[in-house]
Amino acid sequence: MTHVSVTVDDGHLAALDGVVQGLRARGMQVDQVLDGLGIITGSVPSGTLGALTGVAGVASVDEQLGVQLPAPESPVQ
């Protein structure tokens, strides 16, 4: 599975439900719909991320980044 963040374009911010339906139809498991930001997060089977870009209202599909802080005892954080 690949974890993705889908950014919705400005024209579809008021119609997020339709975008969510389109993403599900293309195989995305939707975890969160962040209506304040117009971003939808979830996961897709590996290698199928590109299929989501064809959904109407999708501005970009990006694999999620990870963040890692140093250990608490590290002098530089």
Next chain:
Amino acid sequence: MIDPRRPGIPGEVRHGAVGPLPRTTGRQVVVLAGTGDDARVDWGRVGVHQVADSRDFAEGDVPPEALQDAEATVFSALGIAVVSADPGQVSRLQTAEAAGRPVLSVSPELVHHVLDRLDDGRPDGSATGYTAGYRDGVADLAGRLLAGGGAGAAPPPAAPARFEDTAQSTWGVQAVRADSSGRSGRGIRVAVLDTGFDAGHPDFAGRAVTARSFVAGEDAQDGHGHGTHCIGTACGPRTPSTGPRYGVAHEAEIYAGKVLGTDGSGTDAGILAGINWAVTSRCPVISMSLGADVMQAHPPYSAAGRRALQQGSLVIAAAGNNADRRAGDFGFVGAPANSVEIMAVGALDQALEMAWFSARSLPARGGQVDVAAPGFEVYSAWPMPTRYNTISGTSMATPHVAGLAALWAEATGRRGLELWATLLQESERIPQPAVDAGSGLAVAPQ
């Protein structure tokens, strides 16, 4: 401003600054309290009768002849008037008994000149302006070097540390002038998206804290320390029960969003959920001391930063610690700070020089360091029972700026891009490269 109790003489300028007196015209430049219809002034009361108003001319274009003939010319769009009268006469508009709109200031009109040429000057070879100054400077330097004995001269001493922690406050609180600011962040919600918060920390007893976890299987309690440290810097108390002051916005409302787990790791999903929560909760300031070492701006963070700004929330993020300046490696600004729509913060040491780990701007759009703040050996809160810890990082610089943003938000009422512009405009310029420190040291409103 001219003191109405001390009427001046037309053409005379009193000032204490060293330097040549500027030439004046004898006219006064009056700044009115309002513009347009709000700029109506009872000129007749101070003996000024011929008044030209820019609105009486096509497109507000006042011809020079009108300026010469009228006793007063009012530029309505600016709320400024040029008046032929002595300053004492005009200053009566500022007195308490003045009818109509008040006047904010009265200043002598100055004569301005085209600035001196910077090129090589005259055909006859004689030097002018800049060139003459340069020649004189070189001659002076050469003279002093020759007189000083050359090789035996001592090297200039290293710059001394300009700030240090005292019993009253940390060096960072002093450097950003939070200790002398009358602002506290009262009424401003500051979201810190990090490893959570130690709700049992005694320095925050009685404070308004809203905590939420966006990490599956963990509550909002800080199991790492980083989050409590950052919240301490942004929002710690003015007078902790023990030790120095370490917090900037000591009366801000704290929104502690846990987006990084106890192991210090997190993903876009939790971080974006935290931003969404902070924006929906109407937090004007969102502090994110986190990042990934990727050069490309990440589109979801760009969209999130832009839409946050549109809703009055400013996202402030750490530039990153991927430099090692001691080894000549300047690093680069990572995500999310390298998005155009997210403010990137670099770290300064006690001499207000770049900390060795502080990342440098990327050439790509959005990859700039926007501003800098104390981020070296920063003392702040830590989960109990440790209570306090001193650590370094652009992670520590970021909440200094977040706290300052809360002070400016309180002081000006500005939000979003206006708040961003205010922080940068008001920052203190320092002799560090713009690629490292952006607009310089962020400072508090005084």
